[in-house]
Amino acid sequence: MVVYAAQGDARRSMGLLWREGSADSARPGPRPALSVEMIIEAAIGIADADGMSGLSMRAVGERLGRTAMALYTYVANKNELLDLMYDHALAELPADYSGHAEWRDALTAWARDNWDFFLRHPWLLQVSDARSVLGPNEFQTVETLVVILDRLELPAKDVRRLVGTLTTYVRGAARRAVEARAAQAETGMSDDEWWLTRSSLLAEVAPDFSQRYPALTRLESGRAFQMEDESVPYLEQEARETFRAGLATVLDGIEVALRRARIA
Amino acid sequence: MVVYAAQGDARRSMGLLWREGSADSARPGPRPALSVEMIIEAAIGIADADGMSGLSMRAVGERLGRTAMALYTYVANKNELLDLMYDHALAELPADYSGHAEWRDALTAWARDNWDFFLRHPWLLQVSDARSVLGPNEFQTVETLVVILDRLELPAKDVRRLVGTLTTYVRGAARRAVEARAAQAETGMSDDEWWLTRSSLLAEVAPDFSQRYPALTRLESGRAFQMEDESVPYLEQEARETFRAGLATVLDGIEVALRRARIA
């Protein structure tokens, strides 16, 4: 299930996202035993460990020694909690790439950091970023990327599109790796095992494979299966390779745009 | 929730995927009133209309005048049904781009067709393609892309990575548009409405925005809001723009690789 930005009380949500000095005004009623902060962190812990499907209000409550309903005084609903988790997690991302002299190096480092980040928090890829959450850390991540891109001295319109292109690509590539990893965990079957069973079945059920898909057959026939790191499962390694190569292609494309802009 | 390839009986699943001549052997017991085909089509109909969250076994059964449990004699479980839906839907995609003389035109057309396809069947983006389903139509889509890329006469390794890069990019870009559309449907709030409420709240809650995010502020300040088509909501239009521009960047990058290969 993909999740969308909270449709609850917008003012309340924004207040929680941008909460700073927790003005601890003395109020009647029992002193709160929990805090939004604690709930967000407990929820992120669960999501990191058990994925989005393991994240339930019950589970979060339980981790804090409460019932699910106890959380609803701090957070309007599960969607709002997800928004808060999202923005909270983004704080982890590095914000400064001025150390890299070349813009190309800076963008490569930025992309790698994002990749690592998404693999650390795979559930983030299931929070829609179509309508952004508008939290402080989300803006910070865009700011960080724009600062790098500003070096290119391209028109604002191009920069805006590059922001979209780069984030789309990095998210998409990371998603592949995350899904490969999740498939393994979920099915309890390694990539090798899976491929072994399936490929023999495939030969059985589609004996005319090579006639039916000649280009594909030719492409795969010359394949050398050299694993660069035995400990990383096959599909994940493949995803990482593709990520690197694809990023290089995108950066080459940006260089072309740069040259074009200089000539004009 | 993202869904992974069926972990049920692999032989049975593959048989259903590649089923061809339905050998209608006479068997005891009541004549089946349904068929896998009918179930797949009913399920796709529901998913197209109500999205993945509307797709339940109960709903599919109901559409066919049966209970949810009736489906389980045809299909092992919901995951298997999703695999079948996935491969079935892919049959819609065009398979021939030989009409485009230039590889660049062919790839652009391919990408646009994929984009349209995903916007027509948004739920497809929620079926993981990490471990592929290994159905006939899925192989066909790869074959189609490889045939186009073969014109470039690049080494097989590069072609394989381009396949990954292009599909990742197109899926990612389409996802953004799909999510924008879904956010609208789910929240019952137009993009404009949403932005209006949120942006005024933002000014209230983050008065130091422009100091905190100077590059971002500068980037957005010079923005011209020219809508090319009033009927398409703002965020979706933005996604389409980014898609086009990003694709051009990737293709530019491929051209660079081509030139490099020719020199070497």
Added chain:
DNA sequence: AGCTGATTCCTTAGGGTGTAAACTGAGAGT
């Protein structure tokens, strides 16, 4: 000191989900 009223947190309940298990009843083969 005692009350008031706000606030936290709980219990209960209702409407979802996927699917296991046991059952009914149709119909082909002997």
Added chain:
DNA sequence: ACTCTCAGTTTACACCCTAAGGAATCAGCT
């Protein structure tokens, strides 16, 4: 006519989110 197989149903379980309302807590005022 009998039997065996299999389509489809019913029932049930374990999970999900969250609305509603009640119990416990405690600051501030009288």
